[in-house]
Amino acid sequence: MPVFVAHLTLSHFRSHQRTRLEFDGRPVALHGPNGSGKTNILEAISLFSPGRGLRRATPDDMSRRPQSLGWKLRAEITTPNGNRLAETWAEPGQSRQVRIDEKSAPQLALGALVPMLWLTPAMDRLWLEGAEGRRRFLDRTTLSFAPDHAAQVLAYDKAMRERNRLLRDGVRDSRWFSALEAQMSDAGAAITANRRAALAELRAQADPDSPFPMAEMTLDCTAPDDLASALADSRARDMAAGRSLIGPHRADLRAIWTAKGMEAAQCSTGEQKAFLISAILANARALRAKTGTPPILLLDEVAAHLDAARRAALYDAVCAMGAQCFMTGTGPDLFAELAGRAQHFALSDREGVSHVEKDTS
């Protein structure tokens, strides 16, 4: 049985004053004109996972303007182990809080409650822009398989920040450096191993018959096996730069479309989108194979880029997976191929407030 959001309430969240939605576990198609509040609903759902959500916004940015009095989201979640209640909110100027089953909980606890993957239009340029976005994408994929990855990344970043401070301050205490480099080396080895294992999971799910070609994704890693020694050797160079120049924080994700022998960055916009869709679908299939439960999928504006045949193929894949997949598009025609296999909702903007109606037509 899939994990799915059964009820969702948005209060004073961006364009939503108070929106209450009921879902039955089928895919969800949200259609409406530009600016009617579709992505805001996906963003709200993304906040039932740890982190800053799919727009990486601050809590204050999400507070409904002009009042900006803070916001609250509430989700009743159906899981194979029973129904759970998750709430998340932020008061003005404060960080985001989480409560699960009426008890305060750390954000990381959401990761175990609701497995979730997303694809946004901002990711369309993933293969063209800097390595940071690709690392974030890779780490989110990795986190979906290895929940301890977050703790390793935090431990690595903490030790690196401290090492960078020593480098900038010109400190020459080699024992202090060695201790931090050992921490970076331990956490770094786990990070690289987790990332490689996640890419292997995706590779194992590649579907040669899919209309979404899978790119061969490999880790381009500047971290040598013995990172502690390499960092010690690189202290003088790093001191001149004022930061650590080697390690998994400099890794990159390379994608090659094997059928054409071409780097993803050289492929067409539609082809690049197809790689991301195939990666998300492979990730979801791998999670379902591992846990028996497909993750919740948030696919923002995914239909607009696809021709009718690929759109139908995507809907078939999502339905076959049994995932609660939230999709947005500007008109109902984009979701015609889904028909009764999904729940459809129509959104509209009424003087700056989003309204949502069930579309049963």
Ligand SMILES: Nc1ncnc2c1ncn2[C@@H]1O[C@H](COP(=O)(O)OP(=O)(O)OP(=O)(O)O)[C@@H](O)[C@H]1O
């Ligand atoms: N903090 C906020 N308070 C009030 N309204 C907000 C806030 N943040 C964003 N909005 C409004 O929300 C609307 C955008 O909503 P959203 O991004 O969900 O639109 P959409 O339906 O996905 O549109 P598109 O089809 O263009 O992607 C905009 O009109 C924007 O002004």
